[in-house]
Amino acid sequence: MPGDVIVVVLFIIVFGCAAFFSGVVYLIGCVLAGAARCFTRFLRGPHEMPPQPVKAKLVVGMICTRPQCRRVEYRKGARYCGQCGAELGPVD
Secondary structure, three states, X not given: OHHHHHHHHHHHHHHHHHHHHHHHHHHHHHHHHHHHHHHHHHHHOOOOOOOOOOOOOOOOOEEEXXXXXXXXXXXXXXXXXXXXXXXXXXXX
């Protein structure tokens, strides 16, 4: 029985050390790979940028004219409020 405890403890120590050193090797590999990526980016020079950035379309909604409702509708071509049925007007 006492021999079983020693075997289990040695098993845990051996695999614990192996896992720790595997983690250290992985960490060193990640650091070296990151340094290599930075170095190759430096050698390639600046990237070509598009002449102008792409702008997102501005979504303009219509608002209900009833003061109690005031719901904003973003449906394309909507003329009436989807909640109360009143006419829609431009957003102030």
